[in-house]
Amino acid sequence: MTVNDIITKLNLSVLGGEQGLKKEISGAYTCDLLSDVMGNVDDGNIWITLQTHKNVMAIASLRDLSAVILVKGLQPDADMLEKANEEGIPVLSTNEQAFEISGKLFQLIHS
């Protein structure tokens, strides 16, 4: 399953990092603590979070994540988006909160 596949199925909007839409998804990780993500996420995971600053993309890039989903319609800081485009890691947006979108993504990945 690629990032593109889940965008349509989960009705996500693409905010940046379009070059990475064909990346394969290995799973997902829902967390707002950066060190927890840094230490425990798996390569190729999608990261679901409410954090909207540039350091999110630093971690996404260092840990080779496939995409970031921002919950509750939150908008990324300008420099986060810039970094997403630079790194080619998609930043996606949903109006749903973390529990809802995580549940739906879990079902998609594990069905």
Place this chain on the structure above:
Amino acid sequence: MEFNFTVTGGDFISAGHASSEVKKVLQKLNVDPKITRRIVVALYEAEVNIVAHAYSGTIKASIDTEKITLVLDDEGPGIPSIEQAMQEGFSTASEKVREMGFGAGMGLPNMSKNADELNITSDVNKGTRVEIITWLNNKAKA
């Protein structure tokens, strides 16, 4: 080979720059991705610690065929009790830093888990030196 970086306290915009550059070098050298990942996790945490707690710092990365040695020196408040700082969940981070999702007391434990050798020395009101050694050939501790 040797690489040097400078880190400015409070500069979260540039945090992770050294980690990213070191990662690129290790990838070019065809280091096992699992080992690269451990190095990058440990270095990133150490780099962010300088940004979050110190005034300024330097990072020196020395790579030879056997190992990578990362030495991070900062000028800052220092760590009164390293034993306490190593405990998961212990943090002295500011409210601002916590709001960003840092400062959960996971940084030093993450470093410890991902380094083959971790040496920390600190002088209160002067600064801290962190040395992270990682063996590149899997022959050190698993």
